[in-house]
Amino acid sequence: xxxxxxxxxxxxxxxxxxxxxxxxxxxxxxxxxxxxxxxxxxxxxxxxxxxxxxxxxxxxxxxxxxxxxxxxxxxxxxxxxxxx
Numbered sequence: 001x002x003x004x005x006x007x008x009x010x011x012x013x014x015x016x017x018x019x020x021x022x023x024x025x026x027x028x029x030x031x032x033x034x035x036x037x038x039x040x041x042x043x044x045x046x047x048x049x050x051x052x053x054x055x056x057x058x059x060x061x062x063x064x065x066x067x068x069x070x071x072x073x074x075x076x077x078x079x080x081x082x083x084x
Contacts, residue, residue, distance in 0.1 A: 006066040014059030018051050027051070 027047055031038035042048040 003067065006068075007063060010059050010063035010066060013062055014055045017058055018055030021051050021054070022048070025051075 025047060026043070028043040029038055029041055029048075031041045039045050039048055
């Protein structure tokens with residue numbers, strides 16, 4: 001991970017938007033944790049999954065906007081050995 005600032009900012013914004021939408025729609029979960037194992041415990045599992053995917057899309061889109069472009073002629077260092 002060579003770009004932690006942009007990645008962290010993208011994750012925070014995507015998570016904040018998703019959390020705000022969950023509160024706006026009144027989504028409830030008795031679980032004190034999150035993730036895939038708490039889907040069945042939410043008040044509306046399909047809405048939870050939809051907002052979860054929306055947050056992931058927002059995070060990915062924002063990161064792709066914030067990511068620095070490679071300079072012309074430069075190689076991506078991570079692609080030198082694609083098996084790692």
